Amino acid sequence: MAYAAYIFDAYGTLFDVHSAVRRHAEAVGPDGQLLSEIWRAKQLEYSWTRALMGQWRDFWALTEDALDYSFERIPSADKSLKPQLLEAYFKLDCYPEVPAVLKGLKAGGARVGILSNGSEKMLDSAVRNAALDTVIDDVFSVDELKTFKTDPAVYDMVTTAYRLYPGAVSFQSSNRWDIAGATKFGFRTLWINRARMPDEYRDLSPSMILPDLNGVD
Known part of the structure; x- marks a missing residue:
C-alpha cells in the first residue's frame, strides 16, 4: 500500500x-x-x-x-x-461499492478509518447497520474536540492517533469543502464526486477526482 x-x-x-x-x-x-x-x-x-x-x-x-x-x-x-x-x-444505507473497497484496503495492510462531523452514537449506528464494524479500525468523531471540519484540529486527530505525517494518510470525501480542508492540512486527498458537481477551491485541488470509491488505492 x-x-x-x-x-x-x-x-x-x-x-x-x-x-x-x-x-x-x-x-x-x-x-x-x-x-x-x-x-x-x-x-x-x-x-x-x-x-x-x-x-x-x-x-x-x-x-x-x-x-x-x-x-x-x-x-x-x-x-x-x-x-x-x-x-x-x-441507520443510513451505505453506497454499494463501500464494503468491497474497504475490505480490499484493509486486506492490503492499511489502517482504515472514518473521520466525521457525526456524533459518536450516529457513527456507531451507521457503521453497525452497514456491517462495516469488522472492516473499520477506528472512528474519529469531532465530539472529542467540540468543533467541526474544516478546523485543522479535526484532521490532526488522525495524525496524532496514528503518529503519522499528514502525507502518509489518504483522505476520501464527497464534500469538496472537506477535501479543501484536508488538502490544506497535508493529506493526500481524493474527491469522490458522486453528485458530478463542478470543481471549486481550485487553489486547494485534490490529488484525484473519482465518481465513486472504486479506484481508491
Whole structure:
C-alpha cells in the first residue's frame, strides 16, 4: 500500500444521506427530494456556523434542527414523519461499492478509518447497520474536540492517533469543502464526486477526482 492509512468521511462518502427520505418517499410525497436536499444543506450550514462562533451543538442535534427547518420550508411534507426520518438517518444505507473497497484496503495492510462531523452514537449506528464494524479500525468523531471540519484540529486527530505525517494518510470525501480542508492540512486527498458537481477551491485541488470509491488505492 502506498499509504499507511485510508481515512473516509462518513456522510455522503460512505453513507447515502438521501436514503433516509427515500426510504419513506411515498409518505413524504412529491417534494421529498427537495426536502432531503434542504435537510442536508442546512445540516452542514449549521455545523460551519457553530464552529465559527464557537457555540458547540452536536451533529445529531443539528441534524434534527435541520429537519425541523426543512419541514417549515416544505409544508407539503407531513411533520409527523419526523421520528421515522430521524430513525432512518440513524441507520443510513451505505453506497454499494463501500464494503468491497474497504475490505480490499484493509486486506492490503492499511489502517482504515472514518473521520466525521457525526456524533459518536450516529457513527456507531451507521457503521453497525452497514456491517462495516469488522472492516473499520477506528472512528474519529469531532465530539472529542467540540468543533467541526474544516478546523485543522479535526484532521490532526488522525495524525496524532496514528503518529503519522499528514502525507502518509489518504483522505476520501464527497464534500469538496472537506477535501479543501484536508488538502490544506497535508493529506493526500481524493474527491469522490458522486453528485458530478463542478470543481471549486481550485487553489486547494485534490490529488484525484473519482465518481465513486472504486479506484481508491
